[in-house]
Amino acid sequence: MFKDNRFNRLTANDLKRDLVAGITVGIVAIPLGMAFAIASGVKPEYGLYTTIIAGVLVALFGGSRYQIAGPTGAFIPILLAIVLEFGYEDLLIAGFMAGIMLILMGVFKLGGLIKFIPRSVTIGFTAGIAIIIFTGQIENFFGLENMEKKEYFHENIIQIIQNLSTLNLYSIFVAALGVLILIFVPKLFPRAPILLVALIVPSIVAFLFFPGKVDTIHTAFGSISQSLPSFQFPELSWNKIVTLLQPAFVIAMLGGIESLLSAVVADGMTGKKHNSNRELVGQGIANLATPLFGGIPATGAIARTATNIKSGAVSPFSGIFQGVFVLITILLLAPFASHIPLASMAPILIRVALNMSEYKSFTHIIKLKSSDSLVLVVTFLLTVFVNLAIAVQIGLLLAMFSFVKQMSEVLGIEKVVPDQLKEEINGGKSLETKCPQIVFFTIDGALFFGAADRFQSMITYSINRKPTVLILKMKHVSFIDTTGGANFASLITDFKKQGGTILLAELNNEILDMIKAEGLYDKLGAQHIFKDSKDAVDYGLNLINVKKCPLCSKAGTNTCQVFQQSKEMKEIG
Structure with a gap:
C-alpha cells in the first residue's frame, strides 16, 4: 500500500x-x-x-x-x-x-x-x-x-x-x-x-x-x-470500549x-x-x-x-x-x-x-x-x-468561527457600470449616473454559509429599486456551498416575481458544475448564462423598456434606443 x-x-x-x-x-x-x-x-x-x-x-x-x-x-x-x-x-x-x-x-x-x-x-x-x-x-x-x-x-x-x-x-x-x-x-x-x-x-x-x-x-x-514483560492481550468489553x-x-x-x-x-x-x-x-x-x-x-x-x-x-x-x-x-x-x-x-x-x-x-x-x-x-x-x-x-x-468570519469579510460585491453603458448613457458625460434598468455586480470570493447572507442582502438592496436586469459577473467566485446556493435560489425567485431577469457571466467550469448541482442552472435558463460579460450586457439592453427609462427621457435623446437600433442595423447588414 x-x-x-x-x-x-x-x-x-x-x-x-x-x-x-x-x-x-x-x-x-x-x-x-x-x-x-x-x-x-x-x-x-x-x-x-x-x-x-x-x-x-x-x-x-x-x-x-x-x-x-x-x-x-x-x-x-x-x-x-x-x-x-x-x-x-x-x-x-x-x-x-x-x-x-x-x-x-x-x-x-x-x-x-x-x-x-x-x-x-x-x-x-x-x-x-x-x-x-x-x-x-x-x-x-x-x-x-x-x-x-x-x-x-x-x-x-x-x-x-x-x-x-x-x-x-x-x-x-x-x-x-x-x-x-x-x-x-x-x-x-x-x-x-x-x-x-x-x-x-x-x-x-x-x-x-x-x-x-x-x-x-x-x-x-x-x-x-x-x-521485558510477557505478552498479554487486554481484556476488552463493549462497555470498556x-x-x-x-x-x-x-x-x-x-x-x-x-x-x-x-x-x-x-x-x-x-x-x-x-x-x-x-x-x-x-x-x-x-x-x-x-x-x-x-x-x-x-x-x-x-x-x-x-x-x-x-x-x-x-x-x-x-x-x-x-x-x-x-x-x-x-x-x-x-x-x-x-x-x-x-x-x-x-x-x-x-x-x-x-x-x-x-x-x-x-x-x-x-x-x-x-x-x-x-x-x-x-x-x-x-x-x-x-x-x-x-x-x-x-x-x-x-x-473555525474566526475563519468563517474572515472569509465572509473577504467576499467582494462591487456595483459597477459596464463599458457599453458608460459609452451610451448621456454620451459618457456623467459616469456617476447609472442605468436604472440594468444593475451590474462583480462578485469576488467564496459564496458559502458565512457570506451568503451578506451576498443576498447587498443584492436585495438593488432589487428594491426594481431594475429590469440584474447581471452578476462571477469570474472570481471560487466556491458555492448549499447555503450559498439556497440564498441564490431565493434571490432568483424574488427577482422573477418582480418581473426581472438575472444574467450570469464568466463562470468557471467548477462554479458552473456547482450551479447545475444546486439546480440553479435550470432555474435561470441556459440562455441567461454567458461566457463574456459584454455579451450579457448586450443581451440585457435588449430586455429593458427604453420608453419607460427615466434617464433616457431626461437626457433628451433616446441613447439606449440608438444603441439598440445600431445593433439591429449591424445584424441586418
Missing part, C-alpha cells in the same frame, strides 16, 4: 553512523522514558518498554527516515488523567484503541489534515501542557510528603500549598544540583550527554552522602525489572499531531520528505503493540528526532539501534536505576516543560491582539484548568 525506499542503498559507513546516532539518542531516551512514565502515574519501566517497542516499530513501519518515537511530555496530562480515573489497565486498552484509530487515519489518507490545525491551537495546548508538567514536578523538587495526585490543576496546586511545610532539604539539594548541571555542563562540555549526567551525578551524590533521605524509584515504585472511546481518540489525535509535526521538523532539517499517511500507520502499529507488553502510548518525539539527525543518522536503522541499546541497558543496569532519586528527575522534566512552552511564540501571538490571540488564550486556559480534549475541541471551534 505504501512504497518504502527508506532502507535503499545503505553502505557499511551509513550503518555505522546510524549505530552512533542510535546509541546517542538511546542515552537521551532512557532518563526521559522513565521521567515521562513517572509523571504519567505509572512505573518507570513502562516508559522504557515504550521507548524500545515504539522506537523499533516506528522505525520499521513509519514514514520518516529519522523519526524517533517513544513516550513524550505532551502525553503526561492525558495519561495521568486516564490512570487517575480508570486505572493503568484501562490506560493500556485506551492506547490499544488509539493504535487502531491511527492506522485507520493513515489508511484513509488523513495525514495531510495536520496543515489545517491552526498554530494558535497547537501553541495554546502545548503551553498548557508545559504548565501542567512544570507544576507537577514541584512535589518531587521539594520532596513534599502526603501528596495525592488529583485530576485537575487547581486541586494539585491546593495540595502543594497545603503540604509546603513537609519540604525535604535533601531533595531540594539534589534537584538544585541537577539544575546547575543542566545549565553549566553544556557550556563546559558541549558533547556530554547532558540529561544522563543530570540524572546520574545527583543520584550518586544522594546515594553516597545521604542514603535513605530522599524518595527514589525503588521507594516509590519498587525495583525495575531486568526483563464505549467508556474509553474519547480518551483513546484524544491519544490518537495528539499522537498523530505530534508525530507529524516531528516529521515536518525532520524534513526541514534534512531536506527529505516524509510520507504522512505511512507515518500514521507506523505510529498506529507501535501503539497497537506497546500495550501488549505493558507500554504506554507513544508518538514521534521532536527533541529526540532532532538529536538523531544531529548525531548523523542516515536511515531508520538509527531508531532500531536506539531501541536495542535501551533494551540492553535495562538487562544490564536495571537494578542500579532503582536508586535514582525522584528529585533528580524533576529538573529534567522542568527543562522539557520550558522547551515545550514556546513562550516566544506564545507572547508574540498574544501581542497581536487578534482572533488568534483569543483562540490561543482559551485553548491554553482550558488545557490547564479543564482537560486537553475539551481545549482542542473548543480551540478548533473558535478558530
Whole structure:
C-alpha cells in the first residue's frame, strides 16, 4: 500500500553512523522514558518498554527516515488523567484503541489534515501542557510528603500549598544540583550527554552522602525489572470500549499531531520528505503493540528526532539501534536505576516543560491582539484548568468561527457600470449616473454559509429599486456551498416575481458544475448564462423598456434606443 525506499542503498559507513546516532539518542531516551512514565502515574519501566517497542516499530513501519518515537511530555496530562480515573489497565486498552484509530487515519489518507490545525491551537495546548508538567514536578523538587495526585490543576496546586511545610532539604539539594548541571555542563562540555549526567551525578551524590533521605524509584515504585514483560492481550468489553472511546481518540489525535509535526521538523532539517499517511500507520502499529507488553502510548518525539539527525543518522536503522541499546541497558543496569532519586528527575522534566512552552511564540501571538490571540488564550486556559480534549475541541471551534468570519469579510460585491453603458448613457458625460434598468455586480470570493447572507442582502438592496436586469459577473467566485446556493435560489425567485431577469457571466467550469448541482442552472435558463460579460450586457439592453427609462427621457435623446437600433442595423447588414 505504501512504497518504502527508506532502507535503499545503505553502505557499511551509513550503518555505522546510524549505530552512533542510535546509541546517542538511546542515552537521551532512557532518563526521559522513565521521567515521562513517572509523571504519567505509572512505573518507570513502562516508559522504557515504550521507548524500545515504539522506537523499533516506528522505525520499521513509519514514514520518516529519522523519526524517533517513544513516550513524550505532551502525553503526561492525558495519561495521568486516564490512570487517575480508570486505572493503568484501562490506560493500556485506551492506547490499544488509539493504535487502531491511527492506522485507520493513515489508511484513509488523513495525514495531510495536520496543515489545517491552526498554530494558535497547537501553541495554546502545548503551553498548557508545559504548565501542567512544570507544576507537577514541584512535589518531587521539594520532596513534599502526603501528596495525592488529583485530576485537575487547581486541586494539585491546593495540595502543594497545603503540604509546603513537609519540604525535604535533601531533595531540594539534589534537584538544585541537577539544575546547575543542566545549565553549566553544556557550556563546559558541549558533547556530554547532558540529561544522563543530570540524572546520574545527583543520584550518586544522594546515594553516597545521604542514603535513605530522599524518595527514589525503588521507594516509590519498587525495583525495575531486568526483563521485558510477557505478552498479554487486554481484556476488552463493549462497555470498556464505549467508556474509553474519547480518551483513546484524544491519544490518537495528539499522537498523530505530534508525530507529524516531528516529521515536518525532520524534513526541514534534512531536506527529505516524509510520507504522512505511512507515518500514521507506523505510529498506529507501535501503539497497537506497546500495550501488549505493558507500554504506554507513544508518538514521534521532536527533541529526540532532532538529536538523531544531529548525531548523523542516515536511515531508520538509527531508531532500531536506539531501541536495542535501551533494551540492553535495562538487562544490564536495571537494578542500579532503582536508586535514582525522584528529585533528580524533576529538573529534567522542568527543562522539557520550558522547551515545550514556546513562550516566544506564545507572547508574540498574544501581542497581536487578534482572533488568534483569543483562540490561543482559551485553548491554553482550558488545557490547564479543564482537560486537553475539551481545549482542542473548543480551540478548533473558535478558530473555525474566526475563519468563517474572515472569509465572509473577504467576499467582494462591487456595483459597477459596464463599458457599453458608460459609452451610451448621456454620451459618457456623467459616469456617476447609472442605468436604472440594468444593475451590474462583480462578485469576488467564496459564496458559502458565512457570506451568503451578506451576498443576498447587498443584492436585495438593488432589487428594491426594481431594475429590469440584474447581471452578476462571477469570474472570481471560487466556491458555492448549499447555503450559498439556497440564498441564490431565493434571490432568483424574488427577482422573477418582480418581473426581472438575472444574467450570469464568466463562470468557471467548477462554479458552473456547482450551479447545475444546486439546480440553479435550470432555474435561470441556459440562455441567461454567458461566457463574456459584454455579451450579457448586450443581451440585457435588449430586455429593458427604453420608453419607460427615466434617464433616457431626461437626457433628451433616446441613447439606449440608438444603441439598440445600431445593433439591429449591424445584424441586418
